[in-house]
Amino acid sequence: MADYKITLLKGDGIGPEIVDQAVKVLDKAADKFGFTVEYDEALLGGCAIDATGVPLPDETVAKCKASDSVILGAVGGPKWDDQPGNNRPEAGLLGIRGALGLFANLRPSVIFGPLKSASPIKDEIIGDNMDIMIVRELTGGIYFGERGKSDDAAWDTEKYSVAEIERIARVAFDMAMKRNKKLTSVDKANVLESSRLWRKTVIEVSKDYPEVELNHMYVDNCAMQLVRNPKQFDVIVTSNIFGDILSDEASMIAGSIGMLASASLSGGKLGLYEPIHGSAPDIAGLGIANPLATILSVAMMLRYSLNQPEAAVAIENAVAKVLVENRTPDIFEEGLNKVTCSEMGDLVCQAL
Numbered sequence: 001m002a003d004y005k006i007t008l009l010k011g012d013g014i015g016p017e018i019v020d021q022a023v024k025v026l027d028k029a030a031d032k033f034g035f036t037v038e039y040d041e042a043l044l045g046g047c048a049i050d051a052t053g054v055p056l057p058d059e060t061v062a063k064c065k066a067s068d069s070v071i072l073g074a075v076g077g078p079k080w081d082d083q084p085g086n087n088r089p090e091a092g093l094l095g096i097r098g099a100l101g102l103f104a105n106l107r108p109s110v111i112f113g114p115l116k117s118a119s120p121i122k123d124e125i126i127g128d129n130m131d132i133m134i135v136r137e138l139t140g141g142i143y144f145g146e147r148g149k150s151d152d153a154a155w156d157t158e159k160y161s162v163a164e165i166e167r168i169a170r171v172a173f174d175m176a177m178k179r180n181k182k183l184t185s186v187d188k189a190n191v192l193e194s195s196r197l198w199r200k201t202v203i204e205v206s207k208d209y210p211e212v213e214l215n216h217m218y219v220d221n222c223a224m225q226l227v228r229n230p231k232q233f234d235v236i237v238t239s240n241i242f243g244d245i246l247s248d249e250a251s252m253i254a255g256s257i258g259m260l261a262s263a264s265l266s267g268g269k270l271g272l273y274e275p276i277h278g279s280a281p282d283i284a285g286l287g288i289a290n291p292l293a294t295i296l297s298v299a300m301m302l303r304y305s306l307n308q309p310e311a312a313v314a315i316e317n318a319v320a321k322v323l324v325e326n327r328t329p330d331i332f333e334e335g336l337n338k339v340t341c342s343e344m345g346d347l348v349c350q351a352l
């Protein structure tokens with residue numbers, strides 16, 4: 001029996017191409033670091049609608065639950081845009097997060113040295129080592145609160161319980177302890193009742209982490225500070241909707257969307273690892289997608305779910321090394337080698 005059982009949800013668009021590269025790199029890391037991986041595939045998103053009529057078949061949930069971790073490509077595309085809201089590919093995404101209890105979304109925003117010029121922010125503002133980790137609450141708040149509509153109004157409700165805030169705060173404090181012991185909690189406590197509870201609860205949890213320097217910031221100020229002085233941040237913890245918006249903003253500081261990984265964690269070992277970008281239907285099947293966000297998601301999986309931190313670092317170093325001379329078209333610069341999706345996967349394996 002293999003050491004780890006991984007379920008692959010390749011999804012739609014560029015999903016299958018990028019997941020194939022991530023698997024190549026994971027196999028290479030397994031060889032190098034002496035562990036074994038067994039894969040199983042399951043359907044999620046548009047491909048699942050085509051095959052079964054629904055975006056998240058029960059079989060997919062069962063396979064994911066029976067595995068050590070899940071690698072997801074991306075879902076969605078114009079073909080399924082006419083599906084009703086609750087049967088769209090993206091509904092499958094929300095469904096699998098809920099079914100696996102993935103309440104914590106980790107989104108690192110890191111600039112790889114060779115890619116500094118891809119950032120829209122000036123060099124002196126980014127500095128040399130921009131590395132922010134956004135911890136976003138993923139299964140509560142306004143996306144899951146009571147909603148409704150009448151003829152001339154519609155409403156969605158932001159609701160958080162103390163327990164929900166506590167568990168995400170603990171993930172963020174634990175993360176801060178492993179990094180620079182600095183945590184920024186982002187809310188809108190000057191206006192929202194739910195944010196006042198958020199702040200009060202985070203302060204309570206902070207008593208268990210006396211070494212972590214905690215500060216609070218309103219979300220509008222944080223949006224501004226991320227582009228004014230991103231170096232001030234280490235770990236940010238925030239609610240579902242604020243995290244959704246701020247993590248996209250932070251990702252742009254890092255340059256290309258094709259570079260950014262993410263992890264969604266439950267309380268236990270099982271996690272779901274995916275690039276932050278979508279299924280890129282405009283380039284699907286052309287072999288030019290950037291697989292690095294998915295490959296870096298595998299590094300996160302090795303670190304947070306499989307307890308193979310050395311393999312994680314080796315993959316990150318291999319990516320940094322390959323980027324010095326090789327780029328997929330989305331991050332291409334004159335004078336460097338332009339490579340395909342599959343060539344990029346091969347190069348990372350060689351560098352490993």
Ligand SMILES: NC(=O)c1ccc[n+]([C@@H]2O[C@H](COP(=O)([O-])OP(=O)(O)OC[C@H]3O[C@@H](n4cnc5c(N)ncnc54)[C@H](O)[C@@H]3O)[C@@H](O)[C@H]2O)c1
Pocket residue numbers: 014073074075076077078090093257258274275276277278279280281282283288289290291293330
């Ligand atoms: N987690 C997910 O599965 C997820 C996330 C976002 C969007 N989506 C879905 O993806 C579909 C397309 O959405 P979109 O166009 O708004 O966002 P997108 O991220 O798919 O694409 C935005 C732009 O970035 C480019 N891009 C994205 N990833 C790339 C990569 N790895 N390499 C090179 N270029 C890349 C695309 O070509 C496109 O020009 C929609 O159906 C949307 O609902 C899925």
